[in-house]
Amino acid sequence: MRYExxxxxxxxxxxxxxxxxxxxxxxxxxxxxxxxxxDEAHLYGLLARFQSLGLHVVEMRRLPA
Known part of the structure; x- marks a missing residue:
């Protein structure tokens, strides 16, 4: 899965x-x-990393394959 x-x-x-x-x-x-x-665990790990670094995610979307 590709994400932006x-x-x-x-x-x-x-x-x-x-x-x-x-x-x-x-x-x-x-x-x-x-x-x-x-996978989903990788995605949640990325989000946790953004949060721990104090970064504000404004948009997240799955890109077409």
């Missing part, structure tokens, strides 16, 4: 490095992370 996750603000390279399995790109006032999510 949009985070409020522009993440630094250091914060982006906390998500090595995701590709990172910048949009106006947001950071867009996308990539393969292997």
């Amino acid at each position: 996750i949009r985070v409020e603000g522009q993440m630094s390279e250091t914060l982006s490095a906390a998500f090595p399995e995701l590709d990172t790109s910048l949009a106006p006032r947001q950071t867009v992370l996308s990539g393969e999510v292997t």
